Amino acid sequence: MAQIDPKSIGAHIRTRKQQLTPLERKVLDCILAKSDFDEKTSLKEIATENQVSEAIVVKIAKKLDFSGYREFRSGLAYYKQLEVANLHNDISADDTATQVIKKVFETSIQALQETMSILDISEFERCVKILVEADHIDLFGIGGSAQIAKDMAHKFLRIGIKASVYDDSHMMLMAGAVSHPGNVVLAISHSGTTIDVIEPLQLARQNGAKTIAITNYAISPIAECADVVLTSTSQGSLLLGENAAARIAQLNILDALYVAVAKQNLDISEDNLRKTRYAVKHKRTK
Template sequence: MTLALDDPKTIGPRIRMMMPTLTPLELRVVDGILARTDFGPDTSIRTIAEDAGVSEAMIVKIAKKLGLKGFRELRAGLIIYNKSPTAELHQDITPQDSDAEIAQKVFRTSVQALEETLSILDPAAFEQACDLIFHARQRDLYGIGGSAQIARDISHKFLRIGVRTSMFDDAHMMLMSASMLGGGDVAIGFSHSGTTTAVIEPLALARQRGARTIALTNFANSPIAAAADVVLYSTAQGSPLLGENAAARVAQLIIFDAIFAAVARRDLVAAERNLAATMGAVTAKRQHK
């Protein structure tokens, strides 16, 4: 994935998405750079290098590893990003925060995740994912832990409009599922880190068997991305307490809310008919006054 500076909201998330490719030293340097709020046109590479305790050549190397031409492009992007309203949304939670302040910070971090995820959403990948899901004969969803809850929510949504899916959150069952897939089928893997082997392995097996594969992850160049025909990315800037998963989970759910709506639109008559049927089936389970 290459970085683009045409939208100021993209530079922060795109850098974060590339961070797993960095060494521990490079990661420490980038963390320090992202924490700076004093970036200006006159900020020199020498200043950054001295503050980080590394050479100027190392700063240039890191910038290129992040997909940029060099330090000047990195500096220009961060100047724009740090001034954007989206960047200002995120604030770390501190022990001094009141409950009301914590609630506000958590909500603002989720809003930031949604804004930035939308800014990096690849329209072509989104449309391809919708087409694959709509036309698939069998749709198997794979996720572990928190990602399993996202997959389960998505499976529920699709069932409401008659789009049948099977959701698996057990490593053995996922592999068994993948071994039964083939041409015309779709496997969808959910992994925030992109490194969960229990999800990567069945996704790769499904692809080997001829099925098309879709991955939803937070990081570019992650192992799960290499196992997928289509990759959709979320992004979130977490806090030490919440981590990235909390805000990323919101962004990932919204990505598939949008996919759900786009898939339904492809045959709106059938979607509305099936929605009426599934809603009617559970009406008796609700209390009425």
């Protein structure tokens, strides 16, 4: 595995979980949850505890882009000692309001810190260039991802960039069907496996549009049909799930894109900001 920020080891592992089989994911989850996992944890111990062969454990490590179990153990053991690895805590029935607030906020903090550590700057810059050069931008998303898409469209409109949001599978397919070179389609999918978003993104790409994916999993079906992939990350929680914290991270990725795009033509962006603010000024109470 290429040298990466130790703080992003956990995120690196999570973003690649989708390519594992159900059994392999179960073993990985047990390893991640193992409180006494350290540099001395043997391959045999992991295999025995999970009732699998040592070869399967090694295979999991290699699928996650480590050279083998030793490199995986070293990276994970170091990561587990870091503060960022311990920010997340599951919510329990006995938690007070103060504890709930603390845990929810810390889960979001963790998602932001780790997403920033894994964000590929070159891919981010490619994304900005594609958006700046676009004739038209379409935003695809279903459910919670659709709300993120709408927020991005709102920000773009403030600086004079009109973007269309599609959150219906049929409408997305139609938009993909009439895409052409010069168009950009930005699709948001936490899991990266939502067929209703993947199919129209594939169609748009086939018709010459540039495609961008925002997802929690670097290796996923949606990543395969995107020219540029920007990855968020968040730890799972039984009650919150991954989605809640991931949305915070994805909103911040899109906020950063918005600012980066705006500053490409700063004078025009600032002028349009003044115009759009003035247009809605009378809608506010004194």
